[in-house]
Amino acid sequence: MKKSILSMISSGSRSINDPRELYLGLLYPTEDYKVYGYVTNTKVKFVIVVESSNTQLRDSEIRTMFKTLHNAYVSVMCNPFHVPGDNITSRSFEKVVSQMMVQD
Amino acid sequence: MTNNIISKLEQMGCRVGQSLAERFTRDSPRFGSELDIIKFICKEFWVGTFKKQVDNLRTNHLGVYVILDSRFKLLTHMSAGEQYLESAPKYLAFTCGLVRGALASFGINSVVTAEVSTMPSCKFQISIPKT
Numbered sequence A: 001m002k003k004s005i006l007s008m009i010s011s012g013s014r015s016i017n018d019p020r021e022l023y024l025g026l027l028y029p030t031e032d033y034k035v036y037g038y039v040t041n042t043k044v045k046f047v048i049v050v051e052s053s054n055t056q057l058r059d060s061e062i063r064t065m066f067k068t069l070h071n072a073y074v075s076v077m078c079n080p081f082h083v084p085g086d087n088i089t090s091r092s093f094e095k096v097v098s099q100m101m102v103q104d
Numbered sequence B: 001m002t003n004n005i006i007s008k009l010e011q012m013g014c015r016v017g018q019s020l021a022e023r024f025t026r027d028s029p030r031f032g033s034e035l036d037i038i039k040f041i042c043k044e045f046w047v048g049t050f051k052k053q054v055d056n057l058r059t060n061h062l063g064v065y066v067i068l069d070s071r072f073k074l075l076t077h078m079s080a081g082e083q084y085l086e087s088a089p090k091y092l093a094f095t096c097g098l099v100r101g102a103l104a105s106f107g108i109n110s111v112v113t114a115e116v117s118t119m120p121s122c123k124f125q126i127s128i129p130k131t
Helices: A002-011 A059-077 A091-102 B002-024 B034-050 B088-105
Strands: A023-029 A033-039 A045-051 B056-059 B064-069 B111-116 B122-127
Touching: A023 A059, A033 A059, A045 A059, A059 A091, A059 B002, B002 B034, B002 B088, B034 B056, B034 B064, B034 B088, B088 B111, B088 B122
Parallel strands: none
Antiparallel strands: A023 A033, A033 A045, B056 B064, B064 B122, B111 B122
């Protein structure tokens, strides 16, 4: 998985997207799931996995989800009590994530 | 004792630099090369922390970058003479850490040192060891 993300960054093979964009788009569709990726400039990778049967989530929605996730992550990192590299225990981050999941 | 303080300040700067790097790059496009990252430090990062861009950037293309700021924010409030030249490094340690921390969060290990020769201007040297 990690390898495929990294190769996508280096090859820049996404035809639709700007290669300098943080959002990587659909990484690969399997039979049951669609896997989307997002890598920040600080090399943090976010992955969203959606059931293939779920058709109401479009590319733009996935994009907004990543953006929200990224914003939440930035807030966690800017918390002086968070030690970089530790597990994220922030309640507000968790809230953002779970809100995103119950959406549908 | 002074060394202890300076390294402590540097470490604090490093942690803050990591956070700032995360925040300032939130909406910027992906960096292509090392030079892109250094340029980011000189522009967005410097503007975000000191409200001005750096005045000059030089490099030997072998992993050494020199940033010159001719009116460095943390030194402008001090007398411009020679009087405080000795204590100036204490005011620069935190910034060295900021830069090192920011670079570290972009995946670049570096050594950052600062140097003051005439008062409000100062030079930061970033050396990135080649692997």
